[in-house]
Amino acid sequence: MDSENEYNSSQMSDDGFMEDSDVDMDDGECLLFAAVLSESDFEVEEEDDVGFETQDKDIKPTKHAYEVDFNVFSPADIHAQQDKQIAETSSILEQPPEATAILLRHSRWNKEKLVEAYLERREEVLEEAGLGEEVQKHPPKVMKVPGFVCDICCDDDEDMETFAMKCGHRFCVDCYKRYLRTKIKDEGEAARIRCPGDKCNRIVDSKSLDLLLPPDLRDRYNELINRTYVDDKENLKWCPAPNCVYAVDCKIKDRELMRIVPTVHCNCGHYFCFGCTLNDHQPAPCALVKKWMKKCEDDSETANWISANTKECPKCHSTIEKNGGCNHMTCRKCRNEFCWMCMGVWSEHGTAWYNCNRYEEKSGHDARDAQARSRQSLERYLHYYNRYANHEQSAKLDKDIYLKTEKKMTQLQNSTGMSWIEVQFLDAASQALQQCRQTLKWTYAFAYYLARNNLTEIFEDNQKDLEMAVENLSEMFEKPIDQLKGLKRDMLDKTAYCNKRRIILLDDTATNLKDGEFSCAFGMMGFNVTLP
């Protein structure tokens, strides 16, 4: 059984087996292998297991430090998961599956909490979910009430059908239905629609919904119910790509996000961060990304302008924009008089001239020093920001080219007689460029917050290597069509090199991040994990 244990520890996330699925792989071979394992009887086929295991070690690519375990689920998978949990809970609670489903949804799919609460105060739990005994005895029904005026449509027709839940907020059936329609169709609510009565927080239970929902709303309702399942589960998230139907399961917890950047890859092709659902931002951790984006939003343009157009008063450090031609400046705030050219005190200039020729004066020198220091932080930010923005921009331009790639590929096929498969290298190159620039972009945001130590040098070397590789490939990519065929070998090499450099950079950074080797330049970042 030794081999089996080893298999488990190498394959499964440290949380052990996943609760919903025994399969925890992301590449086809392993998937197949695991499926065989999970279906086979371990005891009987122990011999085979050993065989598989050795084979597995050969085939399976070693996992990189920047990769996390995750699973992608289709809507059908999600449905099946719900059914499985309902079936499990149903047998514990000894309630029919239908009622169990309502209870689970009501408790936001927290099975343990539901079971505990149910065992402790059964009636109360049933009642809250709209399944109380009284409801069972007197199920909600539509009725006519003499002298009733609907508070929504103000109708008082004698024959009007009306409905109310146990809370007694009674409205005509038409209005009730329209209310539900608005909630479901327009606002996308499902599991927790409240009673339409003013200030009433009672949830419309499923028995009432069964009674009132027209058939055309049921599909939508069921779809939304599916959605709430994913929303309620901490380890499940929808892929944020437009029109994508998949959900991703990842065991990374929020508190781990300081040390891990959990980029996942949806079956639709979209790479995103499981922590914050933004586009892949490796190697920078989520908290830093958030901070950086906020800083850029607030500061970039202003900082650029300040840097280009202003200086600081040498005495009180107010930022000053020169609004006239004269170099004799008087600070509005502290009344300090100084020379705009040399930043030295004006009194040392003797009788005033418009041109300052006193560059070596001591007071001017000190003032310029102080100025330089305060400007340094601004310059530092702009250094990183400009590179970050440049890669973002370049990625966009590369993307434009990517859109033309397909056209290029067809042209290549026509003009050189190359087959479709032979021109795929362009597609691969373009994808590599996109991915590498994305990574490079975030290395600059990351570097901005990094305190210097010997690791940062390695980081910067990695960054430089990747950047050079990317620029080389990018340049080649822009060559005219007739030259492209001759460049195929070279481009394939450079593409592979780019991808390799990217993996090295990410792997290195992720390992150090995990081990807490990085520290932050400003001591304000959460990812400073040098201290336990």
Added chain:
Amino acid sequence: MSSVAKKRILKEYAECSNDLPSGMKVIFDEANLTKWDVVMEGPAESPYAVCLELAMCFDKRSLMHQGGHFKLEINFPNDYPFKPPVVNFKTKVYHPNVSNDDKGSMCLGMLRPEEWKPPNKVISVLHLIQNLLVEPNIDDAIETSIANDYKTNRAEFNKTAQDWVKRYAK
């Protein structure tokens, strides 16, 4: 616009005339039920009332109701009352809960789609607005800098609010 909405709006209009908050007037066009124009005076106990020194020069009796005049627009969506009415200040007002742009929009409390319940009435909305002028809802502010002003420097807030009344809410 649905017949339910029409009926509701007409009924609400008939009912609200007795119950309007003081200093409020609704201008109602039967040809276009979906838009109500409201003119309200800044409540006396708020900074939105017109400056007293100004009013002093005139007839003393009119002093009580010399509030700044604010124009509001209430638009009813097609699926009213299942969706909340939309309120916009047409007169610029320095207030944490009114957006400081050309829309002057408000989105809080019962005006939010998820809070609104179909039995709610416009008259409650009007009361809500008047109450807000007397006491802004800081926790739900749309203009955070104005809310900050209100929280930390009330005198300054009152002064700016009054300045704006003089400038815009004649």
